Amino acid sequence: xxxxxxxxxxxxxxxxxxxxxxxxxxxxxxxxxxxxxxxxxxxxxxxxxxxxxxxxxxxxxxxxxxxxxxxxxxxxxxxxxxxxxxxxxxxxxxxxxxxxxxxxxxxxxxxxxxxxxxxxxxxxxxxxxxxxxxxxxxxxxxxxxxxxxxxxxxxxxxxxxxxxxxxxxxxxxxxxxxxxxxxxxxxxxxxxxxxxxxxxxxxxxxxxxxxxxxxxxxxxxxxxxxxxxxxxxxxxxxxxxxxxxxxxxxxxxxxxxxxxxxxxxxxxxxxxxxxxxxxxxxxxxxxxxxx
Amino acid sequence: xxxxxxxxxxxxxxxxxxxxxxxxxxxxxxxxxxxxxxxxxxxxxxxxxxxxxxxxxxxxxxxxxxxxxxxxxxxxxxxxxxxxxxxxxxxxxxxxxxxxxxxxxxxxxxxxxxxxxxxxxxxxxxxxxxxxxxxxxxxxxxxxxxxxxxxxxxxxxxxxxxxxxxxxxxxxxxxxxxxxxxxxxxxxxxxxxxxxxxxxxxxxxxxxxxxxxxxxxxxxxxxxxxxxxxxxxxxxxxxxxxxxxxxxxxxxxxxxxxxxxxxxxxxxxxxxxxxxxxxxxxxxxxxxxxxxxxxxxxxxxxxxxxxxxxxxxxxxxxxxxxxxxxxxxxxxxxxxxxxxxxxxxxxxxxxxxxxxxxxxxxxxxxxxxxxxxxxxxxxxxxxxxxxx
Numbered sequence: 001x002x003x004x005x006x007x008x009x010x011x012x013x014x015x016x017x018x019x020x021x022x023x024x025x026x027x028x029x030x031x032x033x034x035x036x037x038x039x040x041x042x043x044x045x046x047x048x049x050x051x052x053x054x055x056x057x058x059x060x061x062x063x064x065x066x067x068x069x070x071x072x073x074x075x076x077x078x079x080x081x082x083x084x085x086x087x088x089x090x091x092x093x094x095x096x097x098x099x100x101x102x103x104x105x106x107x108x109x110x111x112x113x114x115x116x117x118x119x120x121x122x123x124x125x126x127x128x129x130x131x132x133x134x135x136x137x138x139x140x141x142x143x144x145x146x147x148x149x150x151x152x153x154x155x156x157x158x159x160x161x162x163x164x165x166x167x168x169x170x171x172x173x174x175x176x177x178x179x180x181x182x183x184x185x186x187x188x189x190x191x192x193x194x195x196x197x198x199x200x201x202x203x204x205x206x207x208x209x210x211x212x213x214x215x216x217x218x219x220x221x222x223x224x225x226x227x228x229x230x231x232x233x234x235x236x237x238x239x240x241x242x243x244x245x246x247x248x249x250x251x252x253x254x255x256x257x258x259x260x261x262x263x264x265x266x267x268x269x270x271x272x273x274x275x276x277x278x279x280x281x282x283x284x285x286x287x288x289x290x291x
Numbered sequence: 292x293x294x295x296x297x298x299x300x301x302x303x304x305x306x307x308x309x310x311x312x313x314x315x316x317x318x319x320x321x322x323x324x325x326x327x328x329x330x331x332x333x334x335x336x337x338x339x340x341x342x343x344x345x346x347x348x349x350x351x352x353x354x355x356x357x358x359x360x361x362x363x364x365x366x367x368x369x370x371x372x373x374x375x376x377x378x379x380x381x382x383x384x385x386x387x388x389x390x391x392x393x394x395x396x397x398x399x400x401x402x403x404x405x406x407x408x409x410x411x412x413x414x415x416x417x418x419x420x421x422x423x424x425x426x427x428x429x430x431x432x433x434x435x436x437x438x439x440x441x442x443x444x445x446x447x448x449x450x451x452x453x454x455x456x457x458x459x460x461x462x463x464x465x466x467x468x469x470x471x472x473x474x475x476x477x478x479x480x481x482x483x484x485x486x487x488x489x490x491x492x493x494x495x496x497x498x499x500x501x502x503x504x505x506x507x508x509x510x511x512x513x514x515x516x517x518x519x520x521x522x523x524x525x526x527x528x529x530x531x532x533x534x535x536x537x538x539x540x541x542x543x544x545x546x547x548x549x550x551x552x553x554x555x556x557x558x559x560x561x562x563x564x565x566x567x568x569x570x571x572x573x574x575x576x577x578x579x580x581x582x583x584x585x586x587x588x589x590x591x592x593x594x595x596x597x598x599x600x601x602x603x604x605x606x607x608x609x610x611x612x613x614x615x616x617x618x619x620x621x622x623x624x625x626x627x628x629x630x631x632x633x634x635x636x637x638x639x640x641x642x643x644x645x646x647x648x649x650x651x652x653x654x655x656x657x658x659x660x661x662x663x664x665x666x667x668x669x670x671x672x673x674x675x676x677x678x679x
Contacts, residue, residue, distance in 0.1 A: 156560020
């Protein structure tokens with residue numbers, strides 16, 4: 001079992017003819033993902049990648065020939081919101097947006113549409129998700145993953161990889177790892193992903209990686225306390241970050257007291273979550289709980 | 292992106308928001324003529340001279356002066372233009388005032404606080420208002436939070452209408468004729484200019500029964516600048532740290548801090564986590580530096596250049612998780628950069644991910660002085676211990 005994604009998920013790639021899109025299409029296929037086709041407006045009828053995947057002008061056209069369960073978006077930020085909207089309008093179940101730098105205003109519009117739809121959006125500005133030894137959508141390096149019992153969710157890309165690597169190295173392995181993205185407005189919150197992990201019998205423990213900015217970790221901590229009966233290990237990046245400075249991610253900026261790493265760690269602990277002292281201790285902390 | 296008060300007022304004016312009028316100058320030769328022009332154009336003997344820097348608290352720091360006469364204005368303008376202004380937001384080193392705004396003086400009756408920003412937790416814009424205007428709003432929020440009123444604008448059809456009514460009532464502004472339209476114009480300005488913050492502190496009522504924006508602080512969502520070329524042109528490079536600017540030109544994301552352990556990392560989250568573990572090991576990080584997804588010889592070389600421009604740096608910790616990037620390539624890049632730049636600081640390298648073992652072998656066998664480490668903890672400990 002896994003969440004959101006498995007080896008049978010039919011995947012479409014928006015922006016497949018771009019350099020990122022075609023490179024990662026190859027990487028995904030190599031990992032075992034069932035990539036069936038791509039979309040680039042104006043390039044319908046062509047083929048892309050060495051696997052000669054068909055390219056369509058729109059998702060609408062692609063759906064006439066393929067059953068599409070998920071789409072992944074590799075398009076420039078100024079067009080990315082429109083690409084997400086197209087996927088929502090075509091009722092694609094799972095939408096993953098890798099693009100970084102989408103204007104917040106565009107994402108507010110997307111989020112309002114999303115809330116009225118049946119689609120799930122992961123990202124933007126995220127590495128995507130991977131179900132170990134089955135399928136990946138996005139840019140997570142596949143070779144670091146081994147099947148196991150830990151679910152991972154994170155606001156940061158390379159910290160997701162770091163967590164996967166540590167959890168695999170202590171011998172636990174992962175079910176699914178989800179990078180939810182570092183922007184102020186994202187499709188799926190920590191709670192949204194935790195709900196999926198709660199229902200997944202194979203997921204015995206959860207690693208939840210947050211950072212400064214916003215209150216998502218605090219909301220998630222309270223939700224865990226009320227609703228979740230599985231051990232959670234957390235890590236919050238940015239304990240040394242100065243106030244008012246945007247630390248790389250658009251979402252990683254402290255504007256209220258509750259948004260500091262210190263405040264979040266306090267709330268997480270109060271809600272019964274084990275917080276790793278340093279980034280090096282994520283794996284061993286999980287091992288001590290479910291090893 | 293931050294912009295100056297005078298620039299923010301230019302934007303507000305385009306949306307018909309009444310502002311305290313004036314002219315901005317950056318040359319002391321223009322002081323006398325500009326004061327006269329303000330006095331004539333806005334029919335105001337008294338003027339106000341305001342330092343234009345990207346930081347709040349300008350008044351308390353001596354950067355804003357009310358001047359009843361021409362001579363007072365001359366004195367104030369000559370003092371403020373070119374001064375090093377220190378406020379609670381500039382840090383102890385202060386900021387050079389390169390521009391001043393000379394404005395009309397208004398007869399103020401009441402001062403209010405007004406802001407629009409985005410509330411992530413509700414996925415909604417929010418009006419934040421208070422009758423306690425003209426003062427540090429963070430202090431008001433701290434000491435008397437009940438004096439701050441928030442009104443959210445969600446995507447329902449009457450949300451804006453309702454929120455505007457609510458703030459007018461809570462500020463008791465019903466008697467002012469155009470105030471409803473003004474709040475709507477402010478909101479339209481906020482939306483159409485892709486502001487992440489639009490703050491008017493204070494918004495004032497005058498003895499002429501007008502409502503006017505006396506000050507303006509506007510932050511623009513940098514990701515939206517492609518559709519606002521006229522706002523992008525407001526970017527004032529002199530307000531930014533020169534090293535951060537240079538890093539941005541290299542495509543690197545760098546923020547200078549006060550410590551002596553330089554950090555070079557791929558990914559913002561991992562970069563913050565690396566700073567944290569340096570501190571945890573008893574050291575002080577010198578910077579945040581995210582070299583991005585594609586760490587290659589060029590980005591690493593540029594990263595070194597930026598970090599080494601900070602003379603406090605005694606050691607450099609490189610922490611790269613090679614996902615798509617192969618670690619052996621990064622290792623070769625580090626070796627090449629160290630040789631070319633003739634580094635004389637301690638360099639600790641931790642590479643994990645694709646081809647990590649090969650990378651460690653390359654580093655260990657190279658003829659340059661590098662310390663390689665396997666875990667972040669080991670790397671941070673070494674980077675801190677070696678300079679004690």
